Amino acid sequence: MALTDDFKTLTNAFSGLGVDEKSLISILGNSQLEERKCFRKGTPHLFKEDERLFERWNDDRVRLLKHEFMRFKNAVVLWAMHPWERDARLVKEALKKGPEVHGVIVEIACTRSSEELLGARKAYHSLFDHSIEEDVSYHIDGPESKLLVALVSAYRYEGPKVNKDTAKSEAQTLSHAIKNADSSNPIEDDEVIRILSTRSRAHLQEVYKHYKEIFGHNIDEDVDANLRLKETMLCLCTPQTYFSNVLEVSLRNDVDKNTKKGLTRVIVTRADTDMNLIKEQYHNQYGVSLSSKIGDTANGNYKDFLLTLVART
Incomplete structure (x- = not known):
């Protein structure tokens, strides 16, 4: 086994967004005991040695990997949902996570049609026995509350x-x-x-x-x-610019897990609506195609699923 090449492949499989399951199965599944020891020694970002030179998983990395393995499942589940339920659950999650993701509520309130937002409000009521307005008002303090309650309550003229x-x-x-x-x-x-x-x-x-x-x-x-x-x-006013910004930040490796979720959320929620406009805007803003950026950053089945959604016309 060409250990140097396999180390590089395995490192890539664990890096970025998602996990390359096929590489893990192929390389780790066919490896010998001594080869796996060499892998542990050669990947200090995944394993660390204690004072007895015992190689153990880096606990922080394990927690991160659990999130990466879940990305594909979460993307598929969100895609299969009724759009109203999906938006209702995204709002609920944003309220639970706190101020750093309250922008998701703005996104849903301001980029959906009047009927789509009304549908999300109906779904929220059905799922959680509260109204979105009630929960936004209760969970969000300070100056943001007044604005967000007004936005989620909107029913705009669309002519x-x-x-x-x-x-x-x-x-x-x-x-x-x-x-x-x-x-x-x-x-x-x-x-x-x-x-x-x-x-x-x-x-x-x-x-x-x-x-x-x-x-x-x-x-x-x-x-x-x-x-x-x-x-x-x-x-x-410029939703495609907003979505392009969210995608670009979410595709960075050095951002937190909530920010990374923006990649799944935007692609899943916009694949049936304005993805072509978002792709065009992304290319104009960043000089690279969205598909290429995802292909270079994401991994495995998660990457393949996202690219399938992005390619829809």
């Missing part, structure tokens, strides 16, 4: 009609709130919340356009310090 004068006026309203962010949080401003939670996406995209024409910057560029407001503006 093409837009009043350009109103859009220009509301661009000014948002600018005023953003400029005064040092004294008052924009997401606690009643007018900001009214605009973001009631206006149609077509109208908000017009607001977005006028804002840049008037002030020379995109709204999301001017609210970097306010993550929830930035996520809301991107999801409502």
